[in-house]
Amino acid sequence: MSTEESAPYGGATDAKAAVKKVRTHHLREWKQQGRPFTMLTSYDLMTARIFDEAGIDTLLVGDSGGNTVLGYGTTLPVTLDEMIMMARGVVRGASRALVIGDLPFGTYQASPEQAYLSAVRLMKEAQVAAVKLEGGVEMAPQIQKLTQGGIPVCAHIGFTPQSEHTLGGYRVQGRGDSAAERVLRDAHAVQDAGAFAVVLEMVPGDVAAQVTKELEIPTIGIGGGNQTDGQVLVWQDAFGLSTGRTPRFVKQYANVHDVLLEGARAYASEVADRSFPGPEHTF
Ligand code: KIV
Numbered sequence: 001m002s003t004e005e006s007a008p009y010g011g012a013t014d015a016k017a018a019v020k021k022v023r024t025h026h027l028r029e030w031k032q033q034g035r036p037f038t039m040l041t042s043y044d045l046m047t048a049r050i051f052d053e054a055g056i057d058t059l060l061v062g063d064s065g066g067n068t069v070l071g072y073g074t075t076l077p078v079t080l081d082e083m084i085m086m087a088r089g090v091v092r093g094a095s096r097a098l099v100i101g102d103l104p105f106g107t108y109q110a111s112p113e114q115a116y117l118s119a120v121r122l123m124k125e126a127q128v129a130a131v132k133l134e135g136g137v138e139m140a141p142q143i144q145k146l147t148q149g150g151i152p153v154c155a156h157i158g159f160t161p162q163s164e165h166t167l168g169g170y171r172v173q174g175r176g177d178s179a180a181e182r183v184l185r186d187a188h189a190v191q192d193a194g195a196f197a198v199v200l201e202m203v204p205g206d207v208a209a210q211v212t213k214e215l216e217i218p219t220i221g222i223g224g225g226n227q228t229d230g231q232v233l234v235w236q237d238a239f240g241l242s243t244g245r246t247p248r249f250v251k252q253y254a255n256v257h258d259v260l261l262e263g264a265r266a267y268a269s270e271v272a273d274r275s276f277p278g279p280e281h282t283f
Contacts, residue, residue, distance in 0.1 A: 022057050022098040024130060024152050024196040030057075031218040031229040039100075039220055039232035043069045043086040047235060048093025058220075059094055060132065060232060061087040063102040063162070068236045075161045078104040080118055087126035100154050101128035105162040108133050112145030119151045132199065134160035136186020140193040147194030155190035158183060158224070159202035170247070172223070174207040187211045187219075199232065200224040202249070223249035 019026055030037050039058040042048045043065040051059060065086050066078035080103075087101040101122045108115035119131045130152035133139060143153045158173045167173070174183040183203055190198050197218045200208045205225025212219045212228050221228030233250060236242045240255035270276035 019096070021096055024098065027058070027098075027197055027218045027230065028216075031216075037218070037230040039230055040238065041065070041068070041232070041234045041236075042090045042093070045089035045093040048090040048097070048099075051235070052094045052097045056097055058098040058100060058230070058232075059090055061090050061099065061101045061126075061128065062132075062234065063104045064234050066104075068234060068242070074164060076105045076164075080104060080107050080121060084122060084126045087122065087128050091127045098130065099128050100130045100132050101126055103131050103133045108139075108142055109135075112141045115142040116145050116149055116151070119146050119153075120149075123151060130154055130196065132156055134162050136182075137189040140189045143190055143193035143195050153190075153193075153195045154197045154199060154220075155193075155195040156199040156201065157186040157190065157203075158200045158208075161201075170202070172202045172204060174203040180204070180207045180210075183207055184211060184214065187215055191215050191217050197230070200228060202247075223247060 027037060037057040038055075039060055040051050040056050041062040041064055042051055042059040043061060048059055061083065063075040063078045063083065065082070066072040066075040069086065070078070070082065072078065083101055083104050087099070091099050103115065103118050103122065107118040115133065122128055122131055131146065132154040133142060134156040135142075136155070136157045139155065143155060146153045159167065159170065161170075164170065174180045183200070184207075187198055187200075195217060197220055198211075198215070199220045199222065200211060202223040203211070203221075205227065208219065208221050208224035209227035218229035220230040220232050222232045234242070237246045237250040238253050240252050240257045241260075246252070267276065
């Protein structure tokens with residue numbers, strides 16, 4: 001057995017010691033063992049290093065970077081070049097975590113061939129270990145093409161932000177019997193097509209739990225309750241850097257906003273009164 005595969009993976013706290021490099025198969029093994037795993041978004045080298053050091057299992061270079069990094073307001077304008085640029089930094093910062101890159105809107109929906117060419121760029125130019133794309137039944141041909149071509153795919157169903165105009169805004173998906181059946185159908189379709197995991201976004205807790213029970217591949221919840229195999233949060237939401245109202249499913253674990261604000265104000269004030277730079281900072 002290689003060091004990479006030195007099981008057992010004894011739980012979230014000793015995850016770092018147990019697995020040297022997280023691979024897609026680890027997520028499946030953790031599901032089988034009932035060991036919840038973590039995912040955070042990351043869009044740059046520095047946060048990737050910190051989250052990797054913290055033992056976060058997977059890093060998602062999400063197209064949510066369109067909102068959190070580029071300020072677009074939605075994910076729709078994000079380009080493949082922008083995703084590649086952000087992902088390059090994350091890949092360099094992560095030594096243990098599995099890095100997954102989002103395929104942005106318009107780079108995979110047209111055909112399986114388009115999806116393959118876009119995913120190849122993300123894999124070659126940023127060296128992510130896997131890609132994520134949004135959609136269920138209708139994306140099965142794309143998922144099949146990618147996985148058959150050697151590209152691991154994480155699917156994303158429930159609320160899919162790239163379709164916010166079709167879905168009528170940010171709203172819970174899967175409420176009511178037929179909507180819940182649709183989520184289940186999508187989940188099975190992406191599994192059957194070869195996805196190694198599936199993100200369930202803004203899906204009622206009982207539906208997410210049912211999907212998790214029925215699927216062999218791991219589910220990763222965001223606004224899907226605590227019964228999914230993994231959890232994901234956008235880091236700026238989780239650590240208090242987002243402005244405005246955060247969704248109900250977000251828990252804030254730190255307040256980076258206030259730390260930075262305080263630091264920036266202290267710097268500005270010391271420059272203004274010439275106490276910085278002091279003699280110890282001067283050649
Ligand atoms: O882009 C993103 O950050 C995502 C997560 C919300 C899952 O897709």
